Each structure stands twice: as structure tokens, then as C-alpha cells.
Amino acid sequence: MRQEIRIGGFGGQGIVLAGHILGRAAIAAGKHAAMTQSYGPEMRGGRVAADVVLDDRPIDYPKVIRPEISVFLFQGAYEHHRQEIGPVLLYDQDLVQLHPEDAAREGRTVYAIRPNKIAEELGRRVVVNIAMLGALTALTDLLPAEVLEEAVLASVPRKALDLNREAFRWGLAHGLELRAQRKEVEVRR
Amino acid sequence: MALDLREVITEHHPEDELLREDRIPHIWCPGCGLGVAVTAYIEALKLASAQIPLEKQIVVSGIGCTGRVAGYINVDSYHTTHGRAIPFATGLKVANPELEITVFSGDGDLFAIGGNHFIHAARRNVDINVICCNNFNYGMTGGQVGPTTPEMAITSTSPYGNMEEGFNLPYLAAASGAVFVARWTTLHFRKLRDAISQAFAKRGFTFIEVIAPCPTSFGRPNELGQGLDEMEWYRESCVIDHQANLREIGLSMRKDSKIVVGNFLDIERPTFLDRYQEVMKRAQAAGGKR
Amino acid sequence: MSAQVQATDQAILVGQHFMSGDDACAEGAIAAGCRFFAGYPITPSSEIAERMARRLPQVGGIYLQMEDEIASMAAIVGASCAGAKAMTATSGPGFSLMQENIGLAFMTETPCVIVNVQRGGPSTGMPTLIGQADMMQVRFGSHGDYAVIAYAPASPQEMFDYTIKAFNMAERFRTPTFVMADELVGHTYERVVIDPAKIELVSRKRPHVKPGERFWPFEPDPDLVPPMALAGEGYRIHVTGLTHDERGYPAATEPEIQERMLERMLRKILDRRDEIVEYEEVELEDAEVVLIAYGSTARAALHALRLARERGLKVGMLRLITPWPFPDKRVAALREAEIIVPEVNAGQMAREIERWIRKPAHRVNRLGGELLHPDEILRKIEEVA
Structure with a gap:
């Protein structure tokens, strides 16, 4: 089954690396994966998106057509891509302010995640992408967490292994918590 | 006893071993300076042959009258595209550092269409020799104005005089990073040969300018006379000054001017490949496949 | 070798x-x-x-x-x-x-x-x-x-x-x-x-003789490709961009040598085109509409093809892996089908394709900056099917 994921942020947040890790994990798990990128016109610090397509069969069109899952860590990226948001939306509540109509759409699941806060608490904002991947893994059923964690550790500098492992696991726990909360709400309904 | 002309004609020329006999006669005009420059190069090849075997000597040319040099010399020779002899030679040299490569080309080829390559090869200090036969015009195509044509000189495309100043080649070469810079005329056969020998021995980018008569296209309209007349004028006007201030040795080629010649510069600087060895060491020490 | x-x-x-x-x-x-x-x-x-x-x-x-x-x-x-x-x-x-x-x-x-x-x-x-x-x-x-x-x-x-x-x-x-x-x-x-x-x-063929023996650097073997001597091996070769004979010597004023040498250089490749040409066929057997595409565009075309097949349309694709030499015979054999040529240009390979199908192709073009969207190609399939 074809699944399309868009991760949007700004240059310096490690968005492309996050997309790369997701793709790398997918092929390690025996899936097919393709990642493409798009940028704003700025040379540095502008919006960036890593678009990842996952599939069980070889991927024909490698670009995202209508993302099933969108993740935004930057207002500018969210604004640029908001017409293409699909059934699942994750956004960093400390970095992105959602338009109310995007939050309340019929058939859409929205998670306010806090990877930036996790990264700040770890003392290194650069791991925001890894914390986000943890949350994404927990909140979707894209790939098993172990596979993702392995891909994270294989992709980051050796001297930063512990930091990244911690960021990923913290993000994962944070995501699982959000998921559990949602379930509770759904059950109560 | 009558002289048997056939015998004289078939007798070997002293440079036959290093000339492609089957390509002679050459295309150059009577009085042209290129033959002298080629002979000086061949003599230098022979003198160096104990240190540099002839099969490692390579000559590369661009396009033009001097560009044809590659076709007459019996070593591995490459006649490339207009202006591109230097980057071609750069590829040859770094792919096989054992080769002793000499780019033999003209002023238009090396300094107009190929000027950018010249300054960058000098900057890189790639270990090649560049010999420029400077005859101040595009001879092969009928004597058009070129990058070394002196101010107000007459050519077929500057019929009222050249409004541009010509390059001062030794100054340009030195400023660009050459480690050996010389200028001689075709009158200074032995000095030229010795400069070429020095260039062979030198590691790094060397440059020799050879002032050469082009009586057909440049000499005539600029009152330099026939080839021999121009050689006589060289004898009168040349000043050997190895210590010359390069800034001041531009050429006007007017009968009342001087031509400063000499071996102006001889310095040491790491070559491209010297530094590349260092880079390779670092890359390999860094290890890992990435 | x-x-x-x-x-x-x-x-x-x-x-x-x-x-x-x-x-x-x-x-x-x-x-x-x-x-x-x-x-x-x-x-x-x-x-x-x-x-x-x-x-x-x-x-x-x-x-x-x-x-x-x-x-x-x-x-x-x-x-x-x-x-x-x-x-x-x-x-x-x-x-x-x-x-x-x-x-x-x-x-x-x-x-x-x-x-x-x-x-x-x-x-x-x-x-x-x-x-x-x-x-x-x-x-x-x-x-x-x-x-x-x-x-x-x-x-x-x-x-x-x-x-x-x-x-x-x-x-x-x-x-x-x-x-x-x-x-x-x-x-x-x-x-x-x-x-x-x-x-x-x-790897390139090397001379069959030793340095010093008679060797002409542009004398071909029967496959029309001459063995190559390298700089510094002692063959004393001359290599020039001028029209040259088998010895490598300039022959810039001799049309018969130009004819002989250039014809050989063209034939050494074109006579072997069947060994060089590569393409991929996708569901061509029953195809009434054929997409001919290459590079990234072929992937958008493949997506469109799958959607069209789901809708019961008999669509196939010929993907050009070697646009040059052009797979002329294979393309000519498709001339009964409706041919669609999507490309991110104003219609370049379409011209060559039309030469071989001897009729206009249905062109789908983007002039650059964006890959064709599968939907655009799908619309064209539906239009011509």
C-alpha cells in the first residue's frame, strides 16, 4: 500500500535528515521508499520539506501526490503546504499556530506534538528532528520503533549516539502518551 | 666531381629522429620563427633524454600555426581544440604524473580563447611546461589582431591600428603563479634551448615566451621586414636582464623600442600533485568508506 | 576486454x-x-x-x-x-x-x-x-x-x-x-x-603490437574500433581533432579520408545499435494506447498507466533507456497504437518518435520546472483511448 508522508520545517532543523532516516528505516524493513525534497526561495533558513513515499511494491511516481501524513515544525512550511494536508496532521505546538479550520476538519486526526521542547530540555535543539521522528513513529503505524531507532543511530555522528537515542525515545514516549490520551477521549465519547 | 644532389637530399637531417619525417614539408611560411623554436625544443628533448626518456615526453598543442608543432615532433603528441591545450594537458599530467608535458602553442590560442585556462593552471601549479610562440597576431587565419598585438599595430582586423594594449606575458605568468618564467626570441637559440631544459628539470608550472617573426602577416604591415630583417632587429634591440621588473617589459614591437629578454623567475612552490598527495593521505587516514 | x-x-x-x-x-x-x-x-x-x-x-x-x-x-x-x-x-x-x-x-x-x-x-x-x-x-x-x-x-x-x-x-x-x-x-x-x-x-582495447613496431593509432580492428595506445607508452602517436588518416596524421584537405574515417566512426556505433539499444516494455501486449517516456517522466507515466488499467483502459508503455541510439524498430512497430509522448520540454523526443510512427503523437509537455503530474498524463490517456 502506498503511503505518503510530508515533513516540513525550516533549514537547520534536520528535516531532510529525518526524511532520509525514515526512508532508510523503510528499506531496512523490506519496504520500498523514495524521498524527494522541496525548498523555499531562501538560501538559508527557509522552508524545506522532505516528502517520503513508502510502498510494498516498487514505487512508480516518486513524488508525494496527496500526503496521508503531514508533519510541520515551522509556520512557513505549514502555510505553504496547508492545502495538501491529508487525514493525519502532526504539528509542533510551540512552533506552529494552526488555522482553526485545519484543526477541526472532518476525518482528520490532529496531534499537537512538542519535539522542540524535548530537544530544548535535552539541551540541544538540533535533535528536534529526531524527537519528532520518535513522536511520528508512536503516532502512526508506519514502521516498528526498533527499526526507526536503528536507522537513527546509523545516521548520526558517533559521538552523538546517546543524545540522539534519548531524543528518539523521549519523542516516542511523548507520542505514545498522546496516542493513549486520544484513545481515552475516543473511548469516553 | 659533380655533387650528387640526391645523396644530399636524402641525407638525414640531424633532428630526424625527433621529427615526423613523413609529415615534412611543414606548413610554415619562409622566415617564420617557429622552426627555430621547434629545433630548440628538440635539442632540449635530446639533452634531457638521459633523465627523461623520450617516450615520457609529451607535446600538446592547441590550434594555429604553433598549434601544428605537435604534428611534426616524433613523441606522443596531441593536437587539441582551440585554447584547450592547457586543460587537456592538465588531465594528462595528473592522470599520469610520470609524463613530462609541454604545451606548445601560440599567443592567440593560449591567451585569448585559452587565457582563463592559462591563469588557472599557473595558479594550481600543475607540473607542465608552456611554451608560447608569440608572433603578435593570428597568423594561420590571415593575420588578425590578437591578445598580444601591441597598441596601434596594424593587422587585418585593426587596419587603422590596434586600440587595445597587448598582454605582457611574463608579468601575467608570474602574477598567476608560474614558478619559472622566461622570455627569449628566436634569435637566442641556445638561451631558449637552455630555458626549455630548465623547464624540464623544474617541478611546477613553467612558462617560456618565444618572440617569433611572422613576416607574412605581422612583419610586413608593421614595417619589421622579412624574417631575417626582424631577426636583425632582435639583435639590435634585445636587452638581457634576468632581474628585470616584469611590470615594465611589455612590448611595443616598434623599431625604436627594446625587447627585454631573460630568465626572469625561478621559485619553488608545491605543485598541484604535491598537495594532492597530502589530500589523499588525509582522505585515507580518515578511513571509513564515507 | x-x-x-x-x-x-x-x-x-x-x-x-x-x-x-x-x-x-x-x-x-x-x-x-x-x-x-x-x-x-x-x-x-x-x-x-x-x-x-x-x-x-x-x-x-x-x-x-x-x-x-x-x-x-x-x-x-x-x-x-x-x-x-x-x-x-x-x-x-x-x-x-x-x-x-x-x-x-x-x-x-x-x-x-x-x-x-x-x-x-x-x-x-x-x-x-x-x-x-x-x-x-x-x-x-x-x-x-x-x-x-x-x-x-x-x-x-x-x-x-x-x-x-x-x-x-x-x-x-x-x-x-x-x-x-x-x-x-x-x-x-x-x-x-x-x-x-x-x-x-x-576496458578499452590495447595495441596488439609492442612499442617500436608498426602501429597506426587509428587503424581499426574488424569491429571498426582501433586499439588505443596511451600517452607515454612509447608508441609515439599523434592524435588530432583535425580530420586524420589511420596514422593519425592530419588530412584536413582530403575529402576521401574524411569520408572513410568519419563513416567508420559512425558505423562502429551504429552497426552495433541492436547491442546498445535498451528499453523497457510495460503491458504492451494488448495496448491500444502506448506511452513513450524516459527518465523521471516515465515514472509519472507508469503511475498514470496503473490508474488507467484500473479503469479498464488498455494502456502500455515503452520506456526509452537509450534515447540514443533511438530504438527505431521497436517504436515503428507500435505505430498502430495511439502514441502519447510526455516530456518536460516542448516536444523533443516526440519529433524522433513521430518520424518512426509516421503520424503525429499525442504530446503532453511541461516546459520545465515541474515534472508532469500523473493526472495530466491520465487525462490524455482517457482522451485518446
């Missing part, structure tokens, strides 16, 4: 990678034995230069950043004359500058590989965005008549595989060959599997 690569060759990154097309191209070159790269940075091919700059010194090769693409092309021809397998990579503006010495490589029968990661043109155009508008330039861009071998890879894996193949063909035929990628295939990350057991390498 062909040989299997050594499985232990440290230069080859054995295994499975999630890699961009540009990176895969560089790794393919290294696996093919490329040890010389000269180039000039240009989007969207710079990643190839960057990877070569990092990788070549590790494997004892030379990376040389030249002053422009003219020099880059001249340098790889020179390096190949010294025996190196040599490559450059560029995009449209640089490809234009390379045309001069691409002609030199063809005329002097010097193997080398030129990669063009196409972007939107003309001129500076759209540096960061896709184009496919150099497909005719690769065929006709340098002056004079010459024959071209060009690959149009559609994925990072094919960037790896066909860069190796481009080297093999260059060496086999003593000719420049081309990898005509595009921005999307260059920048897409995908699985790339590098398996030494599947890599076969070809």
Missing part, C-alpha cells in the same frame, strides 16, 4: 543504501573504475562533484575542479588519453560549454563519460528544478556528424547501473557516452543495491 569486479574491492560500497541519484551516479563511476573526475559546480549536479571530491582521494583517484566546463571536458579527454577512466558531470549551461570538446572526444575516439543532470532551460533557466530539454542537444549539440550513446536513468539504482554501463560502452567503442539524468532522478533518494557479482566491467 571485460571482467568481473573484485568482490573485495574496497572502492565499492557493497550493500543496500538509501541514496540519491547523484550519489549513486558517483558510486557507479567509482565501481566502474573511474579514477579521474574534472568538473565545475552546477546545480543540480553538484552533489556528484561533491561525492567524487570526497571519495576519489580515498581510492587513489583524482578530483579536479576546473575553471569552467570547457576545461573540465578537455581535462577528462586528456586524462583518458593517459589511461584513466574519466568522467565529468554538469547541467544545461555547462553542457553547452562542453560541446566543443565532446566533439574532440568523438573525433579522437577517446572514451569518457559525461553526465547531464537536466534542469529547466534555456540559458540559466531554472537551476533547481527539473528539465528534459537537452535531449536533442546531446544528439546534435557539437558541430559535425557524430553518433551518440546516451542513457536516461529513471531511478537512483539506474543512475548507478547505467553510469557503469556508460563507462563500459565508452571503453568498448572508444567514444564519449552520456548519462542524461534529470533534477528529480538526481535528487531523489531511493534504495540502491550494490552487488559486485552483478558488475561487469569493460
Whole structure:
């Protein structure tokens, strides 16, 4: 089954690396994966998106057509891509302010995640992408967490292994918590 | 006893071993300076042959009258595209550092269409020799104005005089990073040969300018006379000054001017490949496949 | 001469990678034995230069950043004359500058590989965005008549595989060959599997005689390809971009030599076109509508094809892997079908296709900057089906 994921942020947040890790994990798990990128016109610090397509069969069109899952860590990226948001939306509540109509759409699941806060608490904002991947893994059923964690550790500098492992696991726990909360709400309904 | 002309004609020329006999006669005009420059190069090849075997000597040319040099010399020779002899030679040299490569080309080829390559090869200090036969015009195509044509000189495309100043080649070469810079005329056969020998021995980018008569296209309209007349004028006007201030040795080629010649510069600087060895060491020490 | 690569060759990154097309191209070159790269940075091919700059010194090769693409092309021809397998990579503006010495490589029968990661043109155009508008330039861009071998890879894996193949063909035929990628295939990350057991390498033929014996550098074997002597081996060769005879000597005023030599240089490739031409057929058996596409566009076309098949439309695709030599016989055999040609240009390969189907094709074009969307191609399928 074809699944399309868009991760949007700004240059310096490690968005492309996050997309790369997701793709790398997918092929390690025996899936097919393709990642493409798009940028704003700025040379540095502008919006960036890593678009990842996952599939069980070889991927024909490698670009995202209508993302099933969108993740935004930057207002500018969210604004640029908001017409293409699909059934699942994750956004960093400390970095992105959602338009109310995007939050309340019929058939859409929205998670306010806090990877930036996790990264700040770890003392290194650069791991925001890894914390986000943890949350994404927990909140979707894209790939098993172990596979993702392995891909994270294989992709980051050796001297930063512990930091990244911690960021990923913290993000994962944070995501699982959000998921559990949602379930509770759904059950109560 | 009558002289048997056939015998004289078939007798070997002293440079036959290093000339492609089957390509002679050459295309150059009577009085042209290129033959002298080629002979000086061949003599230098022979003198160096104990240190540099002839099969490692390579000559590369661009396009033009001097560009044809590659076709007459019996070593591995490459006649490339207009202006591109230097980057071609750069590829040859770094792919096989054992080769002793000499780019033999003209002023238009090396300094107009190929000027950018010249300054960058000098900057890189790639270990090649560049010999420029400077005859101040595009001879092969009928004597058009070129990058070394002196101010107000007459050519077929500057019929009222050249409004541009010509390059001062030794100054340009030195400023660009050459480690050996010389200028001689075709009158200074032995000095030229010795400069070429020095260039062979030198590691790094060397440059020799050879002032050469082009009586057909440049000499005539600029009152330099026939080839021999121009050689006589060289004898009168040349000043050997190895210590010359390069800034001041531009050429006007007017009968009342001087031509400063000499071996102006001889310095040491790491070559491209010297530094590349260092880079390779670092890359390999860094290890890992990435 | 062909040989299997050594499985232990440290230069080859054995295994499975999630890699961009540009990176895969560089790794393919290294696996093919490329040890010389000269180039000039240009989007969207710079990643190839960057990877070569990092990788070549590790494997004892030379990376040389030249002053422009003219020099880059001249340098790889020179390096190949010294025996190196040599490559450059560029995009449209640089490809234009390379045309001069691409002609030199063809005329002097010097193997080398030129990669063009196409972007939107003309001129500076759209540096960061896709184009496919150099497909005719690769065929006709340098002056004079010459024959071209060009690959149009559609994925990072094919960037790896066909860069190796481009080297093999260059060496086999003593000719420049081309990898005509595009921005999307260059920048897409995908699985790339590098398996030494599947890599076969070809090296240029060497002289059959020793230095000092009679050797004419442009005297061909029966396959019309002359063995190649390298600089510094003692054969005392002369090599020129002028029209030359078998000895390598200029014959610039002799039309019969031009006729003989150039005809041979064209025939050495074109007589073997059946061994060179590659394409992929997708569901052509019952197809009433046929998409003919190449590069990234073929992937949008494949997506459209699958959607159309789901709707019961009899659609197939012929994917051109070698746009040049053009698979003329295969295309001609499709003339009964409705032919759709999607490309990111104003209709370049469509012209060649129309020559062989002898009727107008249904063209779907984007002028650059964006890949065709599968929906656009699907609409055209529905329109003509």
C-alpha cells in the first residue's frame, strides 16, 4: 500500500535528515521508499520539506501526490503546504499556530506534538528532528520503533549516539502518551 | 666531381629522429620563427633524454600555426581544440604524473580563447611546461589582431591600428603563479634551448615566451621586414636582464623600442600533485568508506 | 576486454543504501573504475562533484575542479588519453560549454563519460528544478556528424547501473557516452543495491603490437574500433581533432579520408545499435494506447498507466533507456497504437518518435520546472483511448 508522508520545517532543523532516516528505516524493513525534497526561495533558513513515499511494491511516481501524513515544525512550511494536508496532521505546538479550520476538519486526526521542547530540555535543539521522528513513529503505524531507532543511530555522528537515542525515545514516549490520551477521549465519547 | 644532389637530399637531417619525417614539408611560411623554436625544443628533448626518456615526453598543442608543432615532433603528441591545450594537458599530467608535458602553442590560442585556462593552471601549479610562440597576431587565419598585438599595430582586423594594449606575458605568468618564467626570441637559440631544459628539470608550472617573426602577416604591415630583417632587429634591440621588473617589459614591437629578454623567475612552490598527495593521505587516514 | 569486479574491492560500497541519484551516479563511476573526475559546480549536479571530491582521494583517484566546463571536458579527454577512466558531470549551461570538446572526444575516439543532470532551460533557466530539454542537444549539440550513446536513468539504482554501463560502452567503442539524468532522478533518494557479482566491467582495447613496431593509432580492428595506445607508452602517436588518416596524421584537405574515417566512426556505433539499444516494455501486449517516456517522466507515466488499467483502459508503455541510439524498430512497430509522448520540454523526443510512427503523437509537455503530474498524463490517456 502506498503511503505518503510530508515533513516540513525550516533549514537547520534536520528535516531532510529525518526524511532520509525514515526512508532508510523503510528499506531496512523490506519496504520500498523514495524521498524527494522541496525548498523555499531562501538560501538559508527557509522552508524545506522532505516528502517520503513508502510502498510494498516498487514505487512508480516518486513524488508525494496527496500526503496521508503531514508533519510541520515551522509556520512557513505549514502555510505553504496547508492545502495538501491529508487525514493525519502532526504539528509542533510551540512552533506552529494552526488555522482553526485545519484543526477541526472532518476525518482528520490532529496531534499537537512538542519535539522542540524535548530537544530544548535535552539541551540541544538540533535533535528536534529526531524527537519528532520518535513522536511520528508512536503516532502512526508506519514502521516498528526498533527499526526507526536503528536507522537513527546509523545516521548520526558517533559521538552523538546517546543524545540522539534519548531524543528518539523521549519523542516516542511523548507520542505514545498522546496516542493513549486520544484513545481515552475516543473511548469516553 | 659533380655533387650528387640526391645523396644530399636524402641525407638525414640531424633532428630526424625527433621529427615526423613523413609529415615534412611543414606548413610554415619562409622566415617564420617557429622552426627555430621547434629545433630548440628538440635539442632540449635530446639533452634531457638521459633523465627523461623520450617516450615520457609529451607535446600538446592547441590550434594555429604553433598549434601544428605537435604534428611534426616524433613523441606522443596531441593536437587539441582551440585554447584547450592547457586543460587537456592538465588531465594528462595528473592522470599520469610520470609524463613530462609541454604545451606548445601560440599567443592567440593560449591567451585569448585559452587565457582563463592559462591563469588557472599557473595558479594550481600543475607540473607542465608552456611554451608560447608569440608572433603578435593570428597568423594561420590571415593575420588578425590578437591578445598580444601591441597598441596601434596594424593587422587585418585593426587596419587603422590596434586600440587595445597587448598582454605582457611574463608579468601575467608570474602574477598567476608560474614558478619559472622566461622570455627569449628566436634569435637566442641556445638561451631558449637552455630555458626549455630548465623547464624540464623544474617541478611546477613553467612558462617560456618565444618572440617569433611572422613576416607574412605581422612583419610586413608593421614595417619589421622579412624574417631575417626582424631577426636583425632582435639583435639590435634585445636587452638581457634576468632581474628585470616584469611590470615594465611589455612590448611595443616598434623599431625604436627594446625587447627585454631573460630568465626572469625561478621559485619553488608545491605543485598541484604535491598537495594532492597530502589530500589523499588525509582522505585515507580518515578511513571509513564515507 | 571485460571482467568481473573484485568482490573485495574496497572502492565499492557493497550493500543496500538509501541514496540519491547523484550519489549513486558517483558510486557507479567509482565501481566502474573511474579514477579521474574534472568538473565545475552546477546545480543540480553538484552533489556528484561533491561525492567524487570526497571519495576519489580515498581510492587513489583524482578530483579536479576546473575553471569552467570547457576545461573540465578537455581535462577528462586528456586524462583518458593517459589511461584513466574519466568522467565529468554538469547541467544545461555547462553542457553547452562542453560541446566543443565532446566533439574532440568523438573525433579522437577517446572514451569518457559525461553526465547531464537536466534542469529547466534555456540559458540559466531554472537551476533547481527539473528539465528534459537537452535531449536533442546531446544528439546534435557539437558541430559535425557524430553518433551518440546516451542513457536516461529513471531511478537512483539506474543512475548507478547505467553510469557503469556508460563507462563500459565508452571503453568498448572508444567514444564519449552520456548519462542524461534529470533534477528529480538526481535528487531523489531511493534504495540502491550494490552487488559486485552483478558488475561487469569493460576496458578499452590495447595495441596488439609492442612499442617500436608498426602501429597506426587509428587503424581499426574488424569491429571498426582501433586499439588505443596511451600517452607515454612509447608508441609515439599523434592524435588530432583535425580530420586524420589511420596514422593519425592530419588530412584536413582530403575529402576521401574524411569520408572513410568519419563513416567508420559512425558505423562502429551504429552497426552495433541492436547491442546498445535498451528499453523497457510495460503491458504492451494488448495496448491500444502506448506511452513513450524516459527518465523521471516515465515514472509519472507508469503511475498514470496503473490508474488507467484500473479503469479498464488498455494502456502500455515503452520506456526509452537509450534515447540514443533511438530504438527505431521497436517504436515503428507500435505505430498502430495511439502514441502519447510526455516530456518536460516542448516536444523533443516526440519529433524522433513521430518520424518512426509516421503520424503525429499525442504530446503532453511541461516546459520545465515541474515534472508532469500523473493526472495530466491520465487525462490524455482517457482522451485518446
